[in-house]
Amino acid sequence: MTFLVVALVVWLALWALNVWIAGSPLSKARAGKLMVPLIFGVAVLVLWEGLVRGLEVSFVILPPPSAIAAKIGASLPVLWQDAAQTILKGAIPGFLIGCGSAVLVAIAIDRSPFLQRGLLPIGNFVAALPIVGLAPILVMWFGFDWQSKAAVVVAMVFFPMLVNTVAGLQASERMQRDLMATWGASYLQTLVKLRLPAAMPFLFNGLKIASTLALIGAIVAEFFGSPTYGMGFRISTEVGRLGLDMVWAEIAVAALAGSLLYGIVSLIERWVTFWHPSQRH
Amino acid sequence: MKKLMTAAFLAALATGASAEDVKLQLKWVTQAQFAGYYVAQAKGFYEEEGLNVTILPGGPDIAPVTLLQNGEVDVMVDWMPSALAAREKGVPVVNIAQPFASSGMMLTCLKETGITSPADFADKTLGVWFFGNEYPFLSWMSQLGLKTDGSPGGVTVLKQGFNVDPLLQKQAACISTMTYNEYWQVIDAGITEDQLVTFKYEDQGVATLEDGLYVLEDKLKDPAFEETMVKFVRASMKGWKYAEANPDEAAMIVLENDQTGAQTEKHQKRMMGEVAKLTAGSNGALDVAAAERTVASLLSGGSDPVITKAPEGAWTSVITDKALAQ
Amino acid sequence: MNRVLPVLTVLAGIVVIWYAASVWMNATWVFDQAERAGTTVTWAEVIPQTMNQDRPLLPPPHQVGAELWKGLAGQAVTSKRSLVYHGFVTFKGTMMGFGLGIVAGVLLAMAIVRFRVMDMSVMPWAIISQTVPIVALAPMIITLSSQLGLTDRDVPKAIIAAYLSFFPVLVSMVKGLRAPDQMQLDLLRTYGASEGETFLKLRLPASMPYFFASLKVAVAASLVGTIVGELPTGAIEGLGARMLIGSQFGEPLIMWASLFAAAILAGLLIVIVGFVERLARKRMGVPG
Numbered sequence: 001m002t003f004l005v006v007a008l009v010v011w012l013a014l015w016a017l018n019v020w021i022a023g024s025p026l027s028k029a030r031a032g033k034l035m036v037p038l039i040f041g042v043a044v045l046v047l048w049e050g051l052v053r054g055l056e057v058s059f060v061i062l063p064p065p066s067a068i069a070a071k072i073g074a075s076l077p078v079l080w081q082d083a084a085q086t087i088l089k090g091a092i093p094g095f096l097i098g099c100g101s102a103v104l105v106a107i108a109i110d111r112s113p114f115l116q117r118g119l120l121p122i123g124n125f126v127a128a129l130p131i132v133g134l135a136p137i138l139v140m141w142f143g144f145d146w147q148s149k150a151a152v153v154v155a156m157v158f159f160p161m162l163v164n165t166v167a168g169l170q171a172s173e174r175m176q177r178d179l180m181a182t183w184g185a186s187y188l189q190t191l192v193k194l195r196l197p198a199a200m201p202f203l204f205n206g207l208k209i210a211s212t213l214a215l216i217g218a219i220v221a222e223f224f225g226s227p228t229y230g231m232g233f234r235i236s237t238e239v240g241r242l243g244l245d246m247v248w249a250e251i252a253v254a255a256l257a258g259s260l261l262y263g264i265v266s267l268i269e270r271w272v273t274f275w276h277p278s279q280r281h
Numbered sequence: 282m283k284k285l286m287t288a289a290f291l292a293a294l295a296t297g298a299s300a301e302d303v304k305l306q307l308k309w310v311t312q313a314q315f316a317g318y319y320v321a322q323a324k325g326f327y328e329e330e331g332l333n334v335t336i337l338p339g340g341p342d343i344a345p346v347t348l349l350q351n352g353e354v355d356v357m358v359d360w361m362p363s364a365l366a367a368r369e370k371g372v373p374v375v376n377i378a379q380p381f382a383s384s385g386m387m388l389t390c391l392k393e394t395g396i397t398s399p400a401d402f403a404d405k406t407l408g409v410w411f412f413g414n415e416y417p418f419l420s421w422m423s424q425l426g427l428k429t430d431g432s433p434g435g436v437t438v439l440k441q442g443f444n445v446d447p448l449l450q451k452q453a454a455c456i457s458t459m460t461y462n463e464y465w466q467v468i469d470a471g472i473t474e475d476q477l478v479t480f481k482y483e484d485q486g487v488a489t490l491e492d493g494l495y496v497l498e499d500k501l502k503d504p505a506f507e508e509t510m511v512k513f514v515r516a517s518m519k520g521w522k523y524a525e526a527n528p529d530e531a532a533m534i535v536l537e538n539d540q541t542g543a544q545t546e547k548h549q550k551r552m553m554g555e556v557a558k559l560t561a562g563s564n565g566a567l568d569v570a571a572a573e574r575t576v577a578s579l580l581s582g583g584s585d586p587v588i589t590k591a592p593e594g595a596w597t598s599v600i601t602d603k604a605l606a607q
Numbered sequence: 608m609n610r611v612l613p614v615l616t617v618l619a620g621i622v623v624i625w626y627a628a629s630v631w632m633n634a635t636w637v638f639d640q641a642e643r644a645g646t647t648v649t650w651a652e653v654i655p656q657t658m659n660q661d662r663p664l665l666p667p668p669h670q671v672g673a674e675l676w677k678g679l680a681g682q683a684v685t686s687k688r689s690l691v692y693h694g695f696v697t698f699k700g701t702m703m704g705f706g707l708g709i710v711a712g713v714l715l716a717m718a719i720v721r722f723r724v725m726d727m728s729v730m731p732w733a734i735i736s737q738t739v740p741i742v743a744l745a746p747m748i749i750t751l752s753s754q755l756g757l758t759d760r761d762v763p764k765a766i767i768a769a770y771l772s773f774f775p776v777l778v779s780m781v782k783g784l785r786a787p788d789q790m791q792l793d794l795l796r797t798y799g800a801s802e803g804e805t806f807l808k809l810r811l812p813a814s815m816p817y818f819f820a821s822l823k824v825a826v827a828a829s830l831v832g833t834i835v836g837e838l839p840t841g842a843i844e845g846l847g848a849r850m851l852i853g854s855q856f857g858e859p860l861i862m863w864a865s866l867f868a869a870a871i872l873a874g875l876l877i878v879i880v881g882f883v884e885r886l887a888r889k890r891m892g893v894p895g
Contacts, residue, residue: 015724022724033727040728060347060370061750118613122621128827129873130834132742133847133866136854140446141632141664144439216740220835223742224442224854228411228429231743233440237411239344239746240363242370251743258738310843310852338843347750393643443855449636449662466857470662471636476643540687540843543852543861 007050014043063245071245072252078234079253086231087257089146090218094153095261099210101154102161103203107191110169120166127159132217136224144225153217157210164209168202169195201276204269211261215254301509303327303334306345306354308492311338311539313552314461315358315492316531317380317560321520323534330512338540346372349497355506356513361490361575362416368595369588373498376572376596378514378604380521382563384488385555386417387481389464390455391448396478399425399485403434408441408448408456418457420578421487445470455480461555465548489575491559493567498594507600515604518565525560528553566601622668629667633657636664666863674864687844690868696845698872700761700833704768705826711769712776712825713818719777720784720810730781737774741767742835764845768832772825779821783814815891819884826876834869846872 018036026032045065051057052064059067072079109115135152142148172195180190222232231250238246307315318336321327327334337354339345345357346367356377359367364374390396394405402425409418419429428435439453445466447453458464460481468474482488494514500506524531532549572595579588630653637656641648648656658667666674678690685692715733718725748770749763787809795805837847846869853862 018728019724022722022727027723027727036724036727037731040732058350058371060350060367060372062747114613115617116613117610118615118617121614122617125870125874125877128823128830128877129870130831130847132831132835132838133850133862133869136442136850137859137862139442140450140859143450143452144441144447212738212740215738216742216835219740220742220838222440223838225447226440227431228438228440233411235743235746237415237440240411240414242344242346242367242372244747244750247743247747251739251747254743255735255739258740259735262734262738310855344750443851444857446857450664470857471640472643543688543849543856543858548856 002054003050004054007047007054010050011043011047014039014046018043060242060244063248067245068248068252072249075246075249078229079249081229082231082234082250083253083257085146085227085229086149086218086222087215090149090221090230091153091214091261093146094150094217095157095210095214097150098154098157098214099161099207102158102206103165106162106165106169109166110191111187116166120163123159123163123166127163131156131159132220135217135221139221139224145227148225149218149221149230152221153214156213156217160209160213161206164202164206165199168199168206171195171202172198200269200273204265204273207265207269208262211265212258214261215258219254301332301512303332303356303509303513304337304354305334305513306337306348306357307339308345308358308360309339311535312462312544313532313535313549313556314459316524316535316553316556317517317521318358319520319534319538320524320531321516323537324520324523326516326519326523327513330516332509332512332516334513336538346374349374349495355500356494356496356510358492359495360414361493361572362414362579364493364495365576365579365588365592365595366416368592369590374495375498375501375594376493376495376567377501377510377600378518378565379490379493379567379572380518380563380565381490381492381559382561382568382571383559384417384481384483384491385460385559386414386488386491387458387460387464387479388455389448389458389467390478390480391451391472392476392478394454396454399480402427402436402455404436405454406437406439406452408439408453410457411440414457416579417482417487417489420581421482421485423581424487461552461559465551465555469548487578488571489578490567490571501597501599510600511603514565514600518604521560521563521565524553525557528557564601564605566598566605567596569596572596625665625668629663629665630654630657632664633660636660662857662859664859666860670860671863671867674860675867678864678868690846690849690864693844693846693849693865694868694872697830697833697837697847697869698876700764700836700845701768701826701830701872701876703761703765704832705772705829707765707769708772708825708829709776709822712773712821713780715773716777716780716784717806719781733774733777736770741770741832744770745836764833764836767836768829771832772829775821775824775828776818779817780814783817784810786810786813786817812891815887819887822880822884823877826880827873830869830873830876 018039021027021032021036021039024032027036049064049066052062063071109119132152134155138151138155139148142151176194176198177190180194185193219232219235222230223236226233231254235247235250238244238250305318307318309315311319315336318334322334322336337348345354345359346363348354349357350372357374359374361376364376368374388407395401396405399421402422407418409415422429422436429438431437439447441447441453441456445456445458445463448456448467449470449472456463458467458479464479467477494517496506496510501510529550532546532553535549535553536544536546576588576591580591634650634653634657637648637653657663659670660666663670675690678688682689684695715725715729719730720726745763745767748766752763752766791809792805795809800808833845834847834850837845838851846865849865850862850869853859853865
């Protein structure tokens with residue numbers, strides 16, 4: 001019971017601290033902006049630990065964060081091996097191939113309004129479909145190693161990326177395109193100098209969506225057959241063994257990797273589209 | 282007349298009030314593997330004992346143990362390796378009956394890969410189920426002296442999904458199958474029996490006990506619960522023996538209970554026939570020698586054994602002794 | 608015509624490629640079988656044999672179509688073999704998750720707009736929550752909700768669906784509730800409007816176009832969540848469970864038919880939400 005009380009008191013104290021920071025001049029500073037969510041995260045972990053220990057929740061239902069942290073510390077090599085298989089070999093190649101080919105296809109059909117009008121509604125529709133359902137089929141086609149995982153990722157990211165790129169290529173204004181024409185710019189010059197840069201905000205929007213889909217695809221595919229390592233493999237196996245601390249350790253790695261991927265895309269976006277109003281600070 | 286009706290009414294009331302609710306969690310989806318329980322329900326064997334039994338099908342990500350632990354179900358069907366693993370993880374489950382006398386697990390290999398004996402496994406890819414079912418395999422491989430980390434001279438292990446595709450697509454030389462289920466999917470796919478080689482775990486001396494009935498240890502201390510379980514086991518075994526004697530009827534009962542609508546009559550009838558071979562000879566009582574063999578096999582499971590020490594009190598004959606006495 | 612023709616052309620192209628691919632992919636099996644039987648086959652013999660296999664690697668369109676038709680119209684809609692029945696189960700899950708997601712998203716957005724501390728502490732985590740692969744969390748959500756006594760298997764499914772669908776609603780609502788500019792806010796202050804009145808009369812109406820725009824994304828996300836929830840969580844009904852069962856029993860046709868049924872369901876949901884959106888926009892006098 002003391003655990004529960006201590007946890008609640010700490011939670012309230014940290015929350016009060018956050019309220020104070022948010023109201024103080026510190027909230028405008030970079031440090032304040034970073035501190036508040038971090039404190040919030042810590043408060044959640046404290047509450048979790050307190051609830052689990054205070055209410056004596058069984059280990060096989062929900063392990064406390066301290067046990068998960070201990071497990072992460074104890075099994076770094078395994079976690080690294082799993083992440084390398086699922087993320088470096090499955091998600092990232094799939095992400096690059098899927099997004100790359102979507103951009104290429106979008107440019108390829110750029111000169112044919114007919115194909116665009118045909119592909120766009122279909123692409124929009126497919127982008128809304130539960131493509132994850134293809135995972136068992138693709139595992140059957142491409143075998144159990146990373147190739148099938150990459151294939152699932154490609155299938156998942158291709159259409160959202162295609163739709164965003166096609167929309168982006170139409171984003172430049174009539175006037176701008178006319179201006180390029182009066183300068184005697186060729187199709188290629190207009191594409192490279194005007195329309196692709198103008199499409200960048202849309203492209204990055206697609207890339208951000210794709211970055212979260214990529215991890216989901218790679219992990220789901222491992223549920224349907226995999227070598228004896230990989231994050232999806234570990235999660236499904238450890239659930240069966242009731243090794244829930246390991247499951248949560250993998251979830252933590254997945255969250256970290258997902259945020260990292262998203263963060264990298266955002267950083268590149270800021271660097272590439274510095275001119276866009278949404279990036280001005 | 283009036284008195285008689287009152288008596289009948291009171292009797293009905295009495296049985297109505299004393300009907301004991303039992304929730305049974307299966308290890309997997311509704312199929313003939315669990316025919317005994319469905320038969321006992323459909324034929325009224327549970328009702329005769331005054332039980333009101335609810336049968337809950339399982340699925341790939343349902344760990345029956347968690348449901349048992351938080352009291353959502355009273356009794357579960359599980360395999361001994363995963364039950365013992367749960368016990369060591371702090372969930373005190375106890376085997377109260379063992380309807381399956383022998384193991385139906387085997388490795389099925391394509392003859393064209395050149396495999397004729399376990400010695401030929403070296404440098405081949407083998408499909409294995411995980412989710413707690415990998416331990417007998419790992420201990421078998423360590424007995425054969427084959428490494429499972431993919432190093433040369435060892436075997437490459439593939440975590441197979443829930444179907445036989447890795448064999449059909451030649452992604453693996455051998456895959457795990459149950460005599461009553463996946464093996465027939467391979468046959469149905471158009472591969473004939475003489476194109477296959479099978480290695481039964483039972484024949485290789487590495488079999489572990491499969492479908493048994495498990496409850497929580499502390500609940501068993503309650504005499505009322507114990508009494509309910511005696512009735513439950515008795516009625517269930519009656520269901521199993523009926524299913525063994527009338528496999529076709531049992532298969533049809535299972536089909537009626539299938540909620541996915543994906544099971545076929547042909548497959549379920551065949552499955553029932555094979556399952557009957559595994560339950561044959563079991564009266565529900567656990568063969569302690571077989572249980573100890575399971576424990577020994579699990580303890581020798583290579584570098585990452587499923588259990589680190591021999592369990593104590595993981596099975597009891599109290600229920601079956603009473604159930605069989607009458 | 609101008610809009611239909613291109614779509615039909617592309618669809619026809621897809622069907623042609625599909626047929627070619629299914630001949631190519633299913634042929635391996637025919638050759639293997641011939642080799643096992645010790646005979647040889649020519650391509651002319653192979654092609655018909657790739658069109659009607661029991662376990663095709665890639666079933667040709669007509670096989671999928673037939674199975675889909677059998678599932679949709681071949682039996683009573685209450686039958687457990689009916690795709691309408693399973694589709695309805697998935698639809699129910701999607702709607703529960705969608706509703707839960709909307710409520711969570713709107714409430715959170717209100718708190719975020721009202722309290723600066725909520726904005727600063729919760730918003731970053733809301734973004735991070737979407738980068739956590741939901742499939743990794745799904746088994747945990749099921750374990751936890753059964754621990755809390757929610758035995759109904761619809762509940763974890765709805766939570767997973769809501770986890771995916773609250774985010775688009777949250778982001779749009781935050782944007783929408785902040786849409787009124789300073790001048791409008793000042794005007795209301797000169798009227799002596801309370802905070803509650805400002806919210807009800809200005810912020811809420813201003814956010815509605817944003818709200819409806821987010822619904823299409825949210826409903827699609829909710830469907831994906833429901834199917835993910837049905838895939839590995841031992842759900843016994845629903846399109847996701849059918850896909851899994853099809854995979855488990857080696858019945859690719861069941862798997863493909865459920866996949867297309869899911870696509871039809873997605874289409875229906877988007878059309879319905881689009882219709883509601885148009886209706887709402889018309890009533891609020893937004894042009895277009």
